[in-house]
Amino acid sequence: xxxxxxxxxxxxxxxxxxxxxxxxxxxxxxxxxxxxxxxxxxxxxxxxxxxxxxxxxxxxxxxxxxxxxxxxxxxxxxxxxxxxxxxxxxxxxxxxxxxxxxxxxxxxxxxxxxxxxxxxxxxxxxxxxxxxxxxxxxxxxxxxxxxxxxxxxxxxxxxxxxxxxxxxxxxxxxxxxxxxxxxxxxxxxxxxxxxxxxxxxxxxxxxxxxxxxxxxxxxxxxxxxxxxxxxxxxxxxxxxxx
Numbered sequence: 001x002x003x004x005x006x007x008x009x010x011x012x013x014x015x016x017x018x019x020x021x022x023x024x025x026x027x028x029x030x031x032x033x034x035x036x037x038x039x040x041x042x043x044x045x046x047x048x049x050x051x052x053x054x055x056x057x058x059x060x061x062x063x064x065x066x067x068x069x070x071x072x073x074x075x076x077x078x079x080x081x082x083x084x085x086x087x088x089x090x091x092x093x094x095x096x097x098x099x100x101x102x103x104x105x106x107x108x109x110x111x112x113x114x115x116x117x118x119x120x121x122x123x124x125x126x127x128x129x130x131x132x133x134x135x136x137x138x139x140x141x142x143x144x145x146x147x148x149x150x151x152x153x154x155x156x157x158x159x160x161x162x163x164x165x166x167x168x169x170x171x172x173x174x175x176x177x178x179x180x181x182x183x184x185x186x187x188x189x190x191x192x193x194x195x196x197x198x199x200x201x202x203x204x205x206x207x208x209x210x211x212x213x214x215x216x217x218x219x220x221x222x223x224x225x226x227x228x229x230x231x232x233x234x235x236x237x238x239x240x241x242x
Contacts, residue, residue: 003066005030005190006051006082006158011060013043013050020046022214023060028158028192033184035193035201035222037235038211044194045087047211048162051192052084053077065157079107083156085147087163087194093136097127100135100146104153112155119187120149123179141172148179152189159183162194173197177204198235202226210235 004027013021020043028034038044050057051064053074062070069077083104092100101120105113121128124145130138135146144164151159161180165173177200183189195201202208205222210231218225225231 002029004028004063005065006192007061007063008047008051009061009063011047011050011057011062013046013055014058015046015055020214021050021057024211024214024216026209026216028190030157030190031184031188032206033180033191033193033204033222035195035205035208036211037195037198037201037208037225037231039234040196042211043214044211045162046214048084048160048192048194049086051077051160052082078154081107081155081157082160083151083154083158084160085144085151085162085164087166089140089143089147091135091138091143091146091150093134095135096132097135097138097146098131100150101127101153104150106154108153108155113153116153116155120152123152123182124149141168141175144168144172144176145179148176152183156189158190158192160192160194163196164193165195165197165200173200180204198231199226202231 006028008024008026011021011024012019024047036044051062053072057070061068064080064082101117126142127145127149130142164176180191181204184191193201202222202225208222208225209216210218
């Protein structure tokens, strides 16, 4: 198999004296959707933020597209076409939808702006009706679409999505996951998805990892993990499988 697009080896991360990641190993290959599931506080978001350089790993190595990015600042990592839609969306609430999307495009080729904007609005038609509206006045689902759209405007080679379905109604969850599938299948975008909705995430993903207390405890194909009894009992029991 070819070299991974993203390779995480032996990564540890601390918040003060608290160790959040305990020697994490993980690979993502070009063209894959890879999901990371786990309970609240397992370290999923910390791993995603560590990949983006904030906080930086204390130990271990993070390679992206053949380059060591372990010690790079976040703005330099973004220029390498690695984009994140963070947990909690973090859009610019006082800016319009269009201005938010323009902010996402600052590291991309300006000549591609119109084409990229058209693609984002095709994926998320609701944003087309809201282009002049301030981000802070959008619904939760629309803000999530905007956060993903803003990340896409940077033309990422790897898109990191942190809890995209959090707090959304089931219909919107399905729309978000369908957009991720289309981005991967039609546009060839590689996706790393951190998600508490284990059922939807593993159904969509080519491969998955399970994180418990800052360590990877299981890995495998998405649908195989769905069938694992330990995954079913910990993450799927009582879940609404829609």
